[in-house]
Amino acid sequence: MSTAAITTTVGGPALPQERRLVTAIPGPRSQELLARKASAVAAGVGHTAPIAAVAAGGGVIVDADDNSFIDLGSGIAVTTVGNAHPKIVEAVQAQVAQFTHTCFMVSPYESYVAVAEALNRITPGDHAKKSALFNSGAEAVENAVKIARKHTGRQAVVAFDHAYHGRTNLTMALTAKAMPYKSGFGPFASEVYRAPMSYPFHDHLSGPEAAQRAIAMIQKQIGAENVAAVIIEPIQGEGGFIVPADGFLEALVDWCRENGVVFIADEVQTGFARTGAMFACEASGIVPDLITTAKGIAGGLPLAAVTGRAEIMDASHAGGLGGTYGGNPVACAAALAAIDVFENDGLIERAQRSARS
Numbered sequence: 001m002s003t004a005a006i007t008t009t010v011g012g013p014a015l016p017q018e019r020r021l022v023t024a025i026p027g028p029r030s031q032e033l034l035a036r037k038a039s040a041v042a043a044g045v046g047h048t049a050p051i052a053a054v055a056a057g058g059g060v061i062v063d064a065d066d067n068s069f070i071d072l073g074s075g076i077a078v079t080t081v082g083n084a085h086p087k088i089v090e091a092v093q094a095q096v097a098q099f100t101h102t103c104f105m106v107s108p109y110e111s112y113v114a115v116a117e118a119l120n121r122i123t124p125g126d127h128a129k130k131s132a133l134f135n136s137g138a139e140a141v142e143n144a145v146k147i148a149r150k151h152t153g154r155q156a157v158v159a160f161d162h163a164y165h166g167r168t169n170l171t172m173a174l175t176a177k178a179m180p181y182k183s184g185f186g187p188f189a190s191e192v193y194r195a196p197m198s199y200p201f202h203d204h205l206s207g208p209e210a211a212q213r214a215i216a217m218i219q220k221q222i223g224a225e226n227v228a229a230v231i232i233e234p235i236q237g238e239g240g241f242i243v244p245a246d247g248f249l250e251a252l253v254d255w256c257r258e259n260g261v262v263f264i265a266d267e268v269q270t271g272f273a274r275t276g277a278m279f280a281c282e283a284s285g286i287v288p289d290l291i292t293t294a295k296g297i298a299g300g301l302p303l304a305a306v307t308g309r310a311e312i313m314d315a316s317h318a319g320g321l322g323g324t325y326g327g328n329p330v331a332c333a334a335a336l337a338a339i340d341v342f343e344n345d346g347l348i349e350r351a352q353r354s355a356r357s
């Protein structure tokens with residue numbers, strides 16, 4: 001048993017920001033829940049930490065046995081502003097008391113529009129933009145591909161080695177790794193092609209050289225005129241936190257522009273202050289045609305978005321995009337509060353300071 005207090009946190013919930021182990025892990029109460037999980041929950045839904053969470057705040061999670069853990073998992077890159085951030089709690093409570101759901105496609109409401117306006121403002125590029133809201137990162141990726149196909153009238157989509165884009169059928173096809181994401185779950189969506197990623201640590205290629213390798217493969221095996229979209233994580237997450245060589249993303253964007261291909265930056269994981277900037281694309285100065293976001297966007301409530309050039313986003317006929325819960329008002333209230341925190345509480349500057357020190 002050991003206790004190691006930490007002194008800093010983001011957000012400000014009442015939980016002590018400390019590591020506190022008072023039982024072996026898992027403790028008896030956690031073991032009880034894990035036994036119930038094993039008999040009630042499908043085996044395919046795994047877990048990483050063998051604990052029963054009962055509270056979380058700022059940077060800690062407390063389990064049923066009163067152990068307090070420093071939350072390095074952050075709900076898989078979600079709780080960037082800290083768990084249960086007071087501004088988010090307040091916004092969510094107010095919205096829940098007002099109304100929980102109308103379906104934006106049936107009866108529109110202001111907070112959805114305000115989130116779209118905020119995303120159009122803060123995502124890279126000063127061109128005219130529009131947004132559409134969804135529930136999960138995978139759903140945003142699916143819709144970005146739908147939009148790109150509709151806009152271009154083409155079908156092929158290029159993803160990269162080591163990519164992760166989600167667990168739905170199309171996003172499984174885009175995702176590179178078989179285990180645990182794809183194995184036994186096929187057949188997968190067609191017209192998805194895989195190109196070599198820039199991986200300077202292993203391939204020792206410059207960014208432009210790695211881009212030429214990918215472009216040569218695309219031109220030879222697919223044909224530029226058949227490609228609707230190139231989709232890429234500007235820094236790959238699940239694939240191993242792979243930062244492409246300088247100039248790789250820029251050369252890909254240039255090739256896409258020259259060939260009428262929609263460049264989609266999947267910033268589901270890298271977006272919202274995860275990389276020392278609001279979006280990872282900012283480091284290379286690239287401006288994607290479409291950008292997918294989710295995870296940190298709403299401080300832990302399920303929300304996702306596709307944001308991009310207005311003329312591309314408007315390609316779909318009315319009713320072609322949406323869903324029952326996409327842009328749920330409670331999630332939108334949380335997102336507006338989270339974006340306020342990102343913009344006004346100095347998180348990006350703080351991340352940059354930490355990276356330097």
Ligand SMILES: Cc1ncc(COP(=O)(O)O)c(C=O)c1O
Pocket residue numbers: 076135136137138139141164165166167233237238266267268269270294295
């Ligand atoms: C880059 C990227 N895209 C898409 C997804 C899928 O997001 P979700 O799990 O919300 O469907 C993830 C999730 O880890 C991701 O990291």
